[in-house]
Amino acid sequence: MEQIRDLFLDDLVLRYDRVLVLCVSGTRGRVFDRATQASYAILQGYRERREQAGRGGQFALRVLDTGNVGPGEGVLAHEAIRIIEEQAPPFEKLRRTLKDMARQTICLTVPHDLWYLHNRARSKGENSMTLSFYRLGRALEIKPILEMRDGRSRVAGSVRGFERAVARVLDQARDVLSKGHILPVVVMSFGGDPRIIREMTAYQEFEAFAAAHKCRLHLSVMSASMAVNVGPGAFALAYIQK
Template identity: 35%
Template sequence: MRIGLVVDSACDLRGSFIERNHIEILPITVKIGDAVLADRRNEQATLEFLHSHIAERGAEAETMPFTVEQIRDVFLQKLVIEYDHVFCLTVTRSRSPIHDNATQASFVILNDYRPMRTAAGHTSPFALRVIDTQSLFAGQGVTAVEAVRMIQAGEGVAKIRARLENLAINTHTYMVPRDLMYLRSRTKAKGDKSVSLLSATLGSALDIKPVLYCNRGETKPVAKIRGWDAAVRKLFAFGVERVRAGLMTPTLCLSYGGELEEMRLLPGYASLIDACRDARVEVFESVMSLTGMVNVGKGSLVMGFASDPHEFKE
């Protein structure tokens, strides 16, 4: 059976990994003033955006995920012919309509695909499963990497589905934002009141950096640490602790809102890489998606992995 994989562009994995493993991207369009940019997991295009004057107005950006009709077209024009079964992994539905759009599109696709497959000489049925990763950014990457591993290992559809759905509820994503005032402006523009003006102002004045946590679609602060270096050092040290305790998959994903060389110079990074090497955990690094950077600000650091429940200790 030919099994395919689809992710949206908020999934933080390098473009080379996505291309090498034939992963289809559902782009998210970013509109800032008169400029319209399609986020297709192109690191160079993302970095050019980051360094351009447009990035200064990022808090005003409008992000537009693929509509039901656009998702339908992607599948009917290509995927129903190339594959027999497709898993579509989306950013948490609590933060984006992509999951709901893909789910609605799946009903139309399963009603309309037969003429396309018949014309291509395929008589077997086509199936599609939309899975909410219940995560975002680097956290989404964990589930996608595991899907690739299982597909390449020749695992069956039922086993892959059960594994991915289990990982979705056990994926943990942590982020340290660089600029609280930017994050507050962005959340306000989206109608999200999770970062108040007072907390953003006080945090900026005192150089307090929160550690934000996402699991099962819920996002909340789990720590407040004074100083950027101290916050990222703590996050990396926590990553070392979790890796040594044992992860559910041999995967740890990192994404950064800037050049990866900058991330690799952050305090605590080398220790995390050493711990992953010793535990035979593969590290997947990527420039944060354009969508992610617009939403949380440049310079933000994100770490994702799958493990048993735990607490982040300051």
């Protein structure tokens, strides 16, 4: 909490008048709780810091639980920037819009290492990866497809082979995009070198399809905070339903 408070009071309140903090789902970490607690101290102490720096006016801060992880946070950040640039809405309207979008954001993850995922889930008291599924998946190279939405996760399906599972996720994104059910932006991350994903035939086909439908794609290295939960070599994709 102290690190968040110091970041704002020493830097952000001196450069910005309004800040909206997008946090990883509260069901997946304590960042939202800590940022919320820090916000009280920030709002109480910012005036003196701004006056010392010769910056007048009020400072507004809001903390939003995205109910999602990794690319799910990224796709909301993308939309926040787009809305600000295109519409310049009032700050509170922007917060409400993103809060509504967060409820419609879906993140699909394909873990690569089931042993890591099983042990991580067990240590956190989760039952999304049962022992029987872990044993079957490891024996037959079956990869689960995990869906995260509005703070809740579930196993949405399973496919034999990592590359086939990634292709299944890309096919799902292609399907909802072709039907006009999502906003035209898809954010992806990979727990390794993104070139591995870019070289997959399924990705190249999806990339061409997205370009034809004027949908922006963003693929990056997976964040450390997400990778520590799903394991190395995982792939994740997120979009926002209309």
